[in-house]
Amino acid sequence: ALACVPFIDGVTLQLVAVMIRQMRFVTLSVIDTGALVTGVVAALALAWVGAGYWALVGHELVYSAAYATMMWTVCRWRPLRPRRDSGVRPLLAFGLNLSGFRILNHLALNLDTVFVGRFWGPAQAGIYDRAYGLLKIPSTLLNQPLSSVAVPALSRVQGDAVRYRAFYLAWIRLVFGLTMPAVVFLFVDAERAVLTILGPQWIGIVPIYRVLAPAAFIGRLNTVTNWLYVTTGRTDRQLRWSAFLLVPMLAAYAIGVGWGASGVAVAHTLVTCGLWFPGIVYCCRTTPVVPRDIFRVMIMPAAASVSAGLGLHALMEVLPQGNSVPVRLLVDFVVYAAMYGMAWIAVPGGRRSLVQITRLAREAITSRPAV
Numbered sequence: 001a002l003a004c005v006p007f008i009d010g011v012t013l014q015l016v017a018v019m020i021r022q023m024r025f026v027t028l029s030v031i032d033t034g035a036l037v038t039g040v041v042a043a044l045a046l047a048w049v050g051a052g053y054w055a056l057v058g059h060e061l062v063y064s065a066a067y068a069t070m071m072w073t074v075c076r077w078r079p080l081r082p083r084r085d086s087g088v089r090p091l092l093a094f095g096l097n098l099s100g101f102r103i104l105n106h107l108a109l110n111l112d113t114v115f116v117g118r119f120w121g122p123a124q125a126g127i128y129d130r131a132y133g134l135l136k137i138p139s140t141l142l143n144q145p146l147s148s149v150a151v152p153a154l155s156r157v158q159g160d161a162v163r164y165r166a167f168y169l170a171w172i173r174l175v176f177g178l179t180m181p182a183v184v185f186l187f188v189d190a191e192r193a194v195l196t197i198l199g200p201q202w203i204g205i206v207p208i209y210r211v212l213a214p215a216a217f218i219g220r221l222n223t224v225t226n227w228l229y230v231t232t233g234r235t236d237r238q239l240r241w242s243a244f245l246l247v248p249m250l251a252a253y254a255i256g257v258g259w260g261a262s263g264v265a266v267a268h269t270l271v272t273c274g275l276w277f278p279g280i281v282y283c284c285r286t287t288p289v290v291p292r293d294i295f296r297v298m299i300m301p302a303a304a305s306v307s308a309g310l311g312l313h314a315l316m317e318v319l320p321q322g323n324s325v326p327v328r329l330l331v332d333f334v335v336y337a338a339m340y341g342m343a344w345i346a347v348p349g350g351r352r353s354l355v356q357i358t359r360l361a362r363e364a365i366t367s368r369p370a371v
Contacts, residue, residue, distance in 0.1 A: 039063030138182035
């Protein structure tokens with residue numbers, strides 16, 4: 001039954017791509033919400049009549065069917081009969097290169113868990129995987145909404161190097177400004193974050209998380225380079241870089257696995273941090289953006305994040321201590337956010353940059369890109 005879901009989803013992919021290109025983000029959000037509500041109502045009805053786990057299956061099927069129905073009703077694009085002179089060959093090459101990159105990138109970012117599980121068993125693999133999952137929370141929450149707005153907008157101005165560069169740098173300032181402080185905060189307050197999010201049974205992931213944190217801090221550049229490769233049509237270079245990156249990643253995992261999950265975590269962080277600069281240089285070679293532009297944008301959020309993290313670490317022992325770990329985590333977050341904002345305001349031009357980040361974040365939420 002669940003095998004029907006990807007088939008149903010597949011008949012909407014091209015329509016979704018068309019609507020994203022048209023920047024109809026509000027319509028897409030309404031369709032997604034409507035389909036979700038329909039799926040939930042169907043699941044509740046099935047559960048009410050005693051369908052058991054089939055209620056969950058029904059949710060997936062009804063959601064996909066409702067989404068496809070609404071998409072085909074709202075989107076006016078319709079496919080034509082295939083013909084040889086359609087000019088689709090460059091698009092196929094673009095898509096194949098992008099798919100190849102995603103496959104290789106998935107391997108590079110997930111084979112570490114495979115190594116830990118294969119040589120050290122499911123318990124160590126579970127600890128490593130949960131640490132990595134916690135690490136990805138900031139990017140998981142932010143990458144999709146930001147990319148859905150930034151990528152089509154950048155694609156539209158790719159012929160204007162000046163506008164492309166200005167728009168791109170403004171949006172990566174938002175990426176750095178939101179994800180870097182999140183990673184640092186979770187690094188400093190890792191114990192309380194794990195106890196609040198996952199529970200005391202997962203407290204053993206804290207050391208692994210802290211070893212992986214520098215990779216997440218630098219790893220925001222993956223989103224940065226992905227935008228450049230895709231919006232300039234150079235997914236061929238993106239595929240080549242991912243193929244190159246996979247080799248040292250595998251070698252590092254093979255060496256690090258001798259020391260268990262901690263060794264693999266160290267290997268992942270060393271390779272990620274060691275190759276971030278070459279990755280930026282290689283990516284920027286065929287774009288209107290130069291590495292110096294990216295480094296100039298990332299310095300302020302990086303410095304502000306680290307400064308606020310050091311300040312929070314120094315104050316944690318004197319902050320009000322309640323009986324509830326989530327309350328302590330919330331207090332720490334409020335203090336950290338205040339120090340992070342003050343770090344921005346304290347430098348020349350920081351207030352203006354902070355206002356720009358806030359405006360872009362609001363545009364991403366409401367899906368109204370300003371190009």
